[in-house]
Amino acid sequence: MKNQKCKGMQDLLPADMLRFRCIEDTFRACCRNWGYQEVRTPTVEYLHLFTATGTLTPSMLGKVYSFLDWDGWSGERVVLRPDGTIPVARLYIENLSGQELARLFYVTNIFAFEGTGKENRERWQCGAEFFGGARFAPDVEIILLAEEVIGRLGIKNVGLRLSHAGFVKALLKEFSLSPAEEAKMVGRILEGDWQALTRVKSTRPEIDRLMATLLSLKGKSSSFLHNVKASFPKASRDFKSSLEDFISITTLLDNLACNYEIDITAIRGFEYYTGICFQFLTTRERIGGGGRYDSLVPLMNGKEIPACGFALYVDPIMKLLPLEKERKGESGILVKGKALTPEVVRTCFAVAESLRDAGHAAEFNFAGREESGYRWVIAVSGKGPSPFVLTDCIQKRRREVASVAEILEVVSEG
Numbered sequence: 104m105k106n107q108k109c110k111g112m113q114d115l116l117p118a119d120m121l122r123f124r125c126i127e128d129t130f131r132a133c134c135r136n137w138g139y140q141e142v143r144t145p146t147v148e149y150l151h152l153f154t155a156t157g158t159l160t161p162s163m164l165g166k167v168y169s170f171l172d173w174d175g176w177s178g179e180r181v182v183l184r185p186d187g188t189i190p191v192a193r194l195y196i197e198n199l200s201g202q203e204l205a206r207l208f209y210v211t212n213i214f215a216f217e218g219t220g221k222e223n224r225e226r227w228q229c230g231a232e233f234f235g236g237a238r239f240a241p242d243v244e245i246i247l248l249a250e251e252v253i254g255r256l257g258i259k260n261v262g263l264r265l266s267h268a269g270f271v272k273a274l275l276k277e278f279s280l281s282p283a284e285e286a287k288m289v290g291r292i293l294e295g296d297w298q299a300l301t302r303v304k305s306t307r308p309e310i311d312r313l314m315a316t317l318l319s320l321k322g323k324s325s326s327f328l329h330n331v332k333a334s335f336p337k338a339s340r341d342f343k344s345s346l347e348d349f350i351s352i353t354t355l356l357d358n359l360a361c362n363y364e365i366d367i368t369a370i371r372g373f374e375y376y377t378g379i380c381f382q383f384l385t386t387r388e389r390i391g392g393g394g395r396y397d398s399l400v401p402l403m404n405g406k407e408i409p410a411c412g413f414a415l416y417v418d419p420i421m422k423l424l425p426l427e428k429e430r431k432g433e434s435g436i437l438v439k440g441k442a443l444t445p446e447v448v449r450t451c452f453a454v455a456e457s458l459r460d461a462g463h464a465a466e467f468n469f470a471g472r473e474e475s476g477y478r479w480v481i482a483v484s485g486k487g488p489s490p491f492v493l494t495d496c497i498q499k500r501r502r503e504v505a506s507v508a509e510i511l512e513v514v515s516e517g
Contacts, residue, residue, distance in 0.1 A: 109224075110224075111216075111217055111222070111223055111224030111225070112223070112224060112225050113223055113225070119421065122421045122424045123227070123417065123421060125256070125424060126229065126256060126415075126417055126420055126421065126424070127210050127229065127417075129252060129255050129256055130208070130210065130229040130252050130415065131208075131210070132255075133248060133251050133252045133255065134208040134231055134248070137206070137244070137248050138206050139206040139207060139208040139231055139248075140205075140206065140207055140208070141207075141208055141209065141210075142191060142194055142207045142208070142209050143209060143211065144184070144190035144191060144193070144194055144209070144211065145184075145190070146183060146184060146212075147172075147181050147182070147183060147184070148181065148182060148184050148189075148190055148193070149179060149180070149181055149182075150167070150169050150180040150181060150182045151180075152189060152190070152193060152403070153167075153182065153185065153186065153189055155402065155403065163185070163215075165216075166185070166215045166216040166217070167182045167183070167185045167214070167215065167216070168182060168183040168185075168214050168216060169181065169182040169183075170182075182214075183213075183214035184211070184213055184214065185213055185214060185215050186213060187209065187211050187213055187228055187230045187414055188230065188232060188375075188396070188399070188412055188414070189375075189399070189403075191207055191209060191230070191232050191412075192232070192399050192400055192403055192405070192410070193403060194207075195207070195232075195234050195400070195405070196400060196403055196404070196405035199234075200405060200406060202234075202235070203235050203408075204234065204235035204236055205232075205233075205234040205235060206231070206232075206233055206234075207231070207232050207234070208229070208230065208231040208232070209229075209230050209231075210227070210228075210229050210230075210417075211227070211228060211230070212225050212226065212227050212228075213225075213226055213228065214226075223418060226416065226417075226418055227416075227417035227418060228414040228415060228416050228417055229252070229414065229415045229417060230393075230412060230413065230414035230415070231245060231248060231249075231412055231413060232410065232411075232412035233245055233410065233411050233412060234400070234408055234409075234410045235408055235409065235410075236409065238348075238351075238409070239348075239351050239352050239355055240355070241409070241411050242352050242378065242379045242395055242411055243352060243355045243356060243359070243361075245393060245411055245412060245413050246263070246356070246361070246381060246393075246413070247359070247361065248413075249383065249391055249393070249413045249415060250263070250361070250383075252415060253383060253390070253391070253415070256420065256423075256424065257424070257425075258385075258390070258420065258423050258424075260385060260386065261383050261384065261385055261390065262363075262364060262383070262384050262385075263361070263362065263363040263364070263381060263382075263383055264363065264364050264365075264366045264369035264381060264382045264383075264384060265349075265352075265353065265363050265364070265365050265366070265369060265379065265380070265381050266365070266366060266367045266368065266369040266370045266379075266380045266381070267345055267346075267348065267349040267367070267378060267379055267380060268370060268376035268377055268378060268379075268380050268394060268395075269341070269344075269345035269348065269377055269378050270342070270345040270346055270348075270349050270367070271292070271367055271370065272341075272345075273338075273339060273341040273342040273344075273345045273346075274313075274314070274342065274367075275288060275289070275300075276339060276341060276342070277338065277339065277342065288300070289374075292370070297318060297367075297368045298318070300314050300318065313331070313334065313335055318367070318368065321364050321365060321366050322364070322365035323362075323363070323364055323365070324353065324357055325350050325353035325354045325356075325357050327365050328346060328349055328350045328353060328365065329350065331346065332346055332347075332350070345378075348378060348379070349379065352379050353365070363381075369381065369382045370382075370394075375396045375398065375399045375402070376394040376395060376396050377395055377396055377397045377398050378394065378395030378396075378397065378411070379394055379395050379411070380392070380393070380394035380395075381393060381394060381413070383415070385419075385423065387419075388419050389416065389419070390415060390416050390419050390420050390423070391413060391414060391415040391416055391420075392413065392414065393411065393412050393413025393414060394411060394412075394413075395409070395410070395411040396410055396411065396412070397409045397410060435464060435466070435476065435477045435478055435479075436458055436463055436464065436465040436466075436477060436478065436479045436480075436481065436514065437465075437466060437467075437468050437477045437479070437480045437481070438451050438454050438455050438458075438465055438466070438467055438468070438481045438483065439451070439467065439468040439469070439480065439481070439482055439483065440469065440482075440483050440485075441482055441483065441484045442484070443469060444485070446485050447483055447484070447485045448469075450483050450485050450490070451467060451469075451483050452467075453507070454481060454483060454491070454507055454510065455467065457507050457510075457511060458510075458511070458514070461511050461514075461515065463514060475496075477496055478495070478496055478497060479493065479494065479495060479496065479514055480493075480494040480496060481493055481494075481510060482494070488505060489503035489504060489505050490505075491503070491504040491505075491506075491507075491510060492504070493510060493513060493514075
């Protein structure tokens, strides 16, 4: 049998990890600058945590990795977390519910079975959650925070698409479907089949016209929603309330010169979302998304508290970053011995230790390998008044050096 990784899992090689850490470090730095605090949740959670909140559709339930936890013979069914937000909401309820406002962020992996072999079963994401706060401002905050991370990563041509879960759910109510029909329709929408809405006929022709319009048009400012409001004056109270909420958020984004596109189909898996929903997309795929979920904490037996958040998807973002290489040509230092005597080896270790203490990266060459790709090469002989030869690989200069202190001085100046 061949030694190989599990299907749907992936190894991250050194070049991959450079990109991964770049994303992770950039995300952490941005979140901390915005006042968010880092948390980490367990890989294994109870299954009912997800089924009770209705976040998993029947098709999604078939993709979770679940098993019985026989600890204490309780037989409780647990899962490898299939979602990042719900465990953080549980963490908030258990540990931080006394806080009226909490900004939390995390870097985590989630798991979902995928049978075709075309997608990963383990997926990494960077997420942030905002519990509490006034209406509208937190929604805008998480969108701008996500945009800042994307911008600092240098990713270009990323589009922001906005929708509103409350608006979409209120729109469904306008069709006067039975509970079973509505549940079936929600399931189709969650799977991305938005055209199913065009095949449903209401008793009011204006609703059919509005639906066809909303599915085909893409607005780029709050004025688009004002036009929707004006063209549907007899809508229900829930519809009008959700639309007003949507208008308030887009107006704030307009005032902040934030570019976006209104697209009601820009929702995936919105069962626990209640308000604004958004996606970040490149020309090929989604790289992030989020929204408002005011009902989630109460559904999990927590207090009534508004909440919103987002996640950036590490795996597709890694493909968009340039191939990072260790930039030894700028700052790397190679320490080598001219002869591998005990005295020379000991001196090499002492030189490298001094360099690292001074904040420089230094590695050894005891195998006579290629020396290219370094800024500095230090050859240690251990003999004579100048026991070191320091080579500046960029300037192509060599000089004999008498002490480690002199090496540090030259390297630091260089």
